[in-house]
Amino acid sequence: MIRLHEVAKEYPRAGLALSHISFAVRKGEFVFLTGPSGSGKTTILKMLYMGERPSSGEVLVSGVSSRTARGRQVSQLRRRLGIVFQDFRLLEDRTAEANVRFALEVIGVPKSVIGAKVNRALTQVGLVSKATSYPRELSGGEQQRVAIARALVNDPFVLLADEPTGNLDERATRGVFQLLRDINASGTAVIMATHDLDLVRRSEYRTIELNHGRIVFDSAESAPSAQSAEGGGKAHMRTPTDW
Amino acid sequence: MLAIRETLTASRRAPLLSALGVVTIAFSLFAFGLFGLVAINIRTALEQVEQRVEVRGFLADGTAIESVSAAMKDIGEFPEVARVDYVSEEQALARARKEMGEFADVFEAGVLPASIEVHLRVGLRSPRVVKSVADRIRTYQFIDDVRYGEEWVEKLYRLRNIATIAGTGLGLAFATVAVIIIGATIRMAVLARAKEISIMRLVGATDMFVRLPFLIDGLVKGLLGGLLALLFTWFANRTINRYFLETVFFDPQLMFLGILAGALIGVLGSFVSVGRHLRSI
Numbered sequence: 001m002i003r004l005h006e007v008a009k010e011y012p013r014a015g016l017a018l019s020h021i022s023f024a025v026r027k028g029e030f031v032f033l034t035g036p037s038g039s040g041k042t043t044i045l046k047m048l049y050m051g052e053r054p055s056s057g058e059v060l061v062s063g064v065s066s067r068t069a070r071g072r073q074v075s076q077l078r079r080r081l082g083i084v085f086q087d088f089r090l091l092e093d094r095t096a097e098a099n100v101r102f103a104l105e106v107i108g109v110p111k112s113v114i115g116a117k118v119n120r121a122l123t124q125v126g127l128v129s130k131a132t133s134y135p136r137e138l139s140g141g142e143q144q145r146v147a148i149a150r151a152l153v154n155d156p157f158v159l160l161a162d163e164p165t166g167n168l169d170e171r172a173t174r175g176v177f178q179l180l181r182d183i184n185a186s187g188t189a190v191i192m193a194t195h196d197l198d199l200v201r202r203s204e205y206r207t208i209e210l211n212h213g214r215i216v217f218d219s220a221e222s223a224p225s226a227q228s229a230e231g232g233g234k235a236h237m238r239t240p241t242d243w
Numbered sequence: 244m245l246a247i248r249e250t251l252t253a254s255r256r257a258p259l260l261s262a263l264g265v266v267t268i269a270f271s272l273f274a275f276g277l278f279g280l281v282a283i284n285i286r287t288a289l290e291q292v293e294q295r296v297e298v299r300g301f302l303a304d305g306t307a308i309e310s311v312s313a314a315m316k317d318i319g320e321f322p323e324v325a326r327v328d329y330v331s332e333e334q335a336l337a338r339a340r341k342e343m344g345e346f347a348d349v350f351e352a353g354v355l356p357a358s359i360e361v362h363l364r365v366g367l368r369s370p371r372v373v374k375s376v377a378d379r380i381r382t383y384q385f386i387d388d389v390r391y392g393e394e395w396v397e398k399l400y401r402l403r404n405i406a407t408i409a410g411t412g413l414g415l416a417f418a419t420v421a422v423i424i425i426g427a428t429i430r431m432a433v434l435a436r437a438k439e440i441s442i443m444r445l446v447g448a449t450d451m452f453v454r455l456p457f458l459i460d461g462l463v464k465g466l467l468g469g470l471l472a473l474l475f476t477w478f479a480n481r482t483i484n485r486y487f488l489e490t491v492f493f494d495p496q497l498m499f500l501g502i503l504a505g506a507l508i509g510v511l512g513s514f515v516s517v518g519r520h521l522r523s524i
Binding site for chain 2: 049051071072075076077078079080081083089091093102103106107108150154
């Protein structure tokens, strides 16, 4: 479903951001990308939605190659991905419902089905009662749920989450993480970049640890049987290092 | 449909920014319009002076009117010639007396010779053409002398060239400044909606879809700015006409072209600004 092969990324000024990155993500898998700030987690996520292209190597997402994908093909791919950020990226002047609706309107989904899809997504994240609230009227956790609803509304096959709990308190973090687990349990793959080690240690999911742009640990390679299509499985052989 | 709705929503959300955009475009085009007004008035004035460029061939005494008529027909068929008039001795005297006013008595009958006046076609009044026509007229035996104000024609032609070059240069400079200002105004509108654009792209909207509301926005602002600029220019022209000197205003075709140029600059500015922004995210 997702495959990175010998991916490297070099920026003209900042230098080498990633090197020798190779891993695959199966359908319905839950994967943590961990590592200190600047280790390359966000760059990998950007490559998955083709926001960045590798300097060498190849990223393959659902048959779309970073080597050949351009314009419309990238847009079509993104319609099948859900993307969530630390800073929520909600439009402040629109209600929660309008923020979710926006994601469907701009890709030309027929009006007749938008209402039902938006309602289902808000139900999934437990925010139907806040549909008419503006982002400023919502807590951080609730805002992230709206962002997740927006990412889910088009039934993605994978949810890419870049530090989704980075701006949240512990309680909200637990809530959002549980929501991501539920989404994964319903069959959607989740790739979550985080540097919250507690979150990673407490869960049983596959963990890929990065440092200085290289993979220093992949629990799937340490314990190949640890993953299942449902996202469950045994704990990996060793925990990520402290950084 | 959604693109139009998004454009209207954006204008409603930031009415001040939208109004500022229209006014900026209007003032940029107004400056260009004022320059255009000066340019067309100089051109009109030069054309009026140019209309007086003529070649006059003075006839020898006793030239038979048949010979003159044949020559006039001949000259009238020169490709450069618009019209040939015969001025008799009496007509020449009457004209001179009229022009001299209180000194009219200076002239006596028979002093001024008869002549033919050759008027040239528009665009064929350069010193080279005038001289060539004068030389050909001179070849007729009964032509005593040919006058066409050689120095005056050359000065006029030089003035016209300078006005054209200066006009084109200044016009381009004004247009460039207008495009830069309008581009910056549209860039502000794009930046004000940067977050919206990045979300659109992340959820899979095509670049064309992202661009469309901005193109419509640019078109509308350009059109409104163009109309407003035309209104300002018209007021300026009316004021000059009333208090200073008589001027000509743009004809309907030029007015239409001006508004069209505003719309075009708006669309183009939007296209470039959004394109740059899309490449940067």
